[in-house]
Amino acid sequence: MASSIGFRLARLPHLWRSILDRRLAPLGLTQTRWVTLYHIWRLGEGHPQCDLARVIGVEAPSLVRTLGQLEEQGLVERRACDSDRRSKRIYLTPAAMPLLEKIDAVATQVREEFFVGLGERELEQLNEWLSTIEANGLAIQAREQEPPTA
Incomplete structure (x- = not known):
C-alpha cells in the first residue's frame, strides 16, 4: 500500500492541472500563463521575478518569456526595483482582475469536485x-x- 502512495501523490497535481487546463481553455490562457498569473495574485504584487520563478518552480528564462507574453496581453507590468535597477518587480494590471476572478471560480469548483465525499x-x-x-x-x-x- 505505502509503495503506491508516492505515485498517487505525484499523479494528483497532473490530474488537477489537466482538468483546470480544459476548463480554462475558453479564456485563451495556456497553463503556463494562468499558473503564472494565479501565483502573482496569490503571492502578492511587487515581488521580484526571481521570487516568482522560485515559487512557481520554473527557471528564470522561462518565466521571463511568459511574463513578456502576459505583458503583451496587457495583464502584467514589470517595473524596475528602486534599490536594484537590474531586478524587475511584477504587478498585475486592472485588466487581469476579471480574468483572475474567473480562474479562481473555476479552481474553486474543481476543488469542490475533487473533495466530494x-x-x-x-x-x-x-x-x-x-x-x-x-x-x-x-x-x-x-x-x-x-x-x-x-
Missing part, C-alpha cells in the same frame, strides 16, 4: 498528513544539500 474533519486530517510528509521531504532535501563532512 470528504468532510471538513477528513480534509483537516489530510492537510495535517500532507504537512508532515512535506516537512519530512524538506528535511531530507536539507540533509542531502549539506556539504559532505570530511
Whole structure:
C-alpha cells in the first residue's frame, strides 16, 4: 500500500492541472500563463521575478518569456526595483482582475469536485498528513544539500 502512495501523490497535481487546463481553455490562457498569473495574485504584487520563478518552480528564462507574453496581453507590468535597477518587480494590471476572478471560480469548483465525499474533519486530517510528509521531504532535501563532512 505505502509503495503506491508516492505515485498517487505525484499523479494528483497532473490530474488537477489537466482538468483546470480544459476548463480554462475558453479564456485563451495556456497553463503556463494562468499558473503564472494565479501565483502573482496569490503571492502578492511587487515581488521580484526571481521570487516568482522560485515559487512557481520554473527557471528564470522561462518565466521571463511568459511574463513578456502576459505583458503583451496587457495583464502584467514589470517595473524596475528602486534599490536594484537590474531586478524587475511584477504587478498585475486592472485588466487581469476579471480574468483572475474567473480562474479562481473555476479552481474553486474543481476543488469542490475533487473533495466530494470528504468532510471538513477528513480534509483537516489530510492537510495535517500532507504537512508532515512535506516537512519530512524538506528535511531530507536539507540533509542531502549539506556539504559532505570530511
